[in-house]
Amino acid sequence: MPNSSILLEARDLHKSYHKGRHEISVLRGVDLRVEEGELIAIVGASGSGKSTLLHLLGTLDVPDRGEVWFAGRRVDRLSASEKDRLRNCEIGFIFQFYHLLPELTLLENVLMPAMIQCSLWSWWLRRWEAHRRAWEWLDRLGLRKRARSRPQELSGGEMQRAAMARALMNRPRLLLADEPTGNLDLQSAQEVTALLRDLNRTHKLTIIMVTHNWELAQQADRVLRLAEGKLTPLTEPRNLSAALTCGGASP
């Protein structure tokens, strides 16, 4: 049984994909222990399996072998509906391309996790509370004036902040960020980096992020490198720089 301060633990994770007749082994025994309130950066070359690892940790995918534990509970073998509940209440996702729903306004996008959580009746009862929380996050992330705008009317930085507000809407304990600054200009990337650090410090939010951003990786408590299907810790800035440039990845 994992330690009580451990929020997430992955044990000997294996995952492979089939491409035609060929089997591509992406993860070959990944072990990871993440404590509550930790900010972890995972770096690695493109195609090294970083996003796959995040999907396994976030129960979007199932490992071929190995175990994933969340808050003392094995989650890789949960039923589909239990995984849905876990993702809705305990885990937040941020994607490189924001993945906002284009038919909805920013406010509705932020409200979406709360809507998914509620049935029609309970939404009717709890809608004011959900709206209050959504406005709080929009305020906090500087998006109040853009609340009624559609995603396509926003800049990349605004969209990513909106995606963060959506991920944080149901107060998750774990935030999984898949290259959150990967599609942003320098200034927006710095804003998002600062926000993530701030969230981690003020809200004790546990964050695991996959990044090519040197500045963002430097903010992390721990930096891990995924190479040849295994995670290895990086402590020296020299190693970090080497890891980030490995495989042609841009900082």
Add this chain to the structure above:
Amino acid sequence: MYKWLLAWRYLRTRYLALASIISVMLGVATLIVVNSVMAGFANKLRDRLRGLLADIIIEHRSDSGFWNVEQKVKQVYEILGDRVEAVSPAIETFGILQFSYPHSREVITRPVLVIGVEPSSRARVGQFAQYLLNPEHQKNPEHCLEVRGETARRFRKVMESMRRRMDWRSMTYGKLDPEELVRRFDPGQNGPTSPFDGDSEAPPLPPPPTPPELPPEMREPSGIILGYSIATCRKPHAQVVDAEKDYFLLRPGDRVSLMLLTSFDLPGHDGTQGYPRPMEDTFVVTDLFKSEMSEYDARLVFIHLRDMQRLRGMVNRAKALYIKLRDYRQDAAEATRLLSESDAFPPYSYLVQTWEERQGSLLAAIAIERGILNVLLFLIIAVAGFGIFAIFYTIVVEKTRDIGILKSLGASHTGILGLFLSYGLFLGLVGAGLGTTLGIAITVYINEIEQALAYWTGQEVFNRSVYYFDKIPTDMQLSMVLLVNVGALFIAVLASVYPALKAALLHPARAVRWE
């Protein structure tokens, strides 16, 4: 909650879905219009058929009919009691009608179905009076076959002049003293005239004497009512909007000659087995009969029952009894059973039928035609269903990443399934709603639309000479509209099931990565 929100937004933002909505809309509108018009036609047809007949018809199987009409009518009242509203005797037979067109003097001959009726009682058992053109006769049908006043005087004058000019071979039975006729032909005095009468103990009928010939001037003129299409013909280039579309070949007051055969079953004058003899008489047209059913309007002529009895040698006899019930729906089956089982109307001599049984094949044909047409038209919505399926499938592929996002946010399989089924339902609802509005509008204004089409194209869309309806009849039933809508919604939802299932079963990680 999110399902309804997203389904609604997809509906508003995905213009591809418009194609599905239009196809559902057109299917629903077509079904409503066609069903309403068909129901209108069917109802009008049923009204006309029932109006021309009666609720129940008792028909004697022999050509000579049954004797003692009054007693049979009385027996009907005794058997059915309060259920009966009116009873009317009748004789039907085929005849030849001849008349000369006043302008060209050409003699026109028409085969007709001659019905001998008692106008007052006939008006009570059906809609006979309503179909007469003369409003006076509609109000007082008992006088509809009477020739009075100047017309009668003119008739007598013409008859006299004809008598002087030609050998008057018709009017064999002429107008006889009723008591004399009863003495000669009444089976109550002389025994049954027909083996079907069932009175085997009655003495055999002696051969009747040859009827005397009466001078025609002694006779009162008899009236005849002609079917509208017999007395008229359509103007060649009559327009829909024309008030006068028909030429009148005959008008009330004109004379026509009617030839028919005496009853087949009555004994001959020489005492041998009877044989039919042609009888001819002249009648004065008193009115025209317009049921708006071309087949009937072109074939039926009505004369008084007593004239029919006189011409056919069927004194105090009738072929059928037409019965009007107070409550047809409630009593028809029971009344038919009581009559069929009674001794007064044994089944080997009498055929007892409701009007629906009598017209069963025609009504069944209409029902079958309507059913087949409905199936064919429903295929239109089924085609729309395939359209929805194809569009949905495209939308699901297009929305794969959104589905992945929703799953990463915790949306369940059933939630995604519900989202796309709701979307299908919305498409169906909007399409069916618009289709219902369009269908109702077309049905309500169908005559105006038909006139506009006829005006623009120069072609008559609805040929009034076939049915003689002034307007296209429609009957829009709420149940039919609801059924069509439910069917359309069902097909719309059904068509979205597979794409929705596909969406629900998408792998979340793969969906998120979808480009």
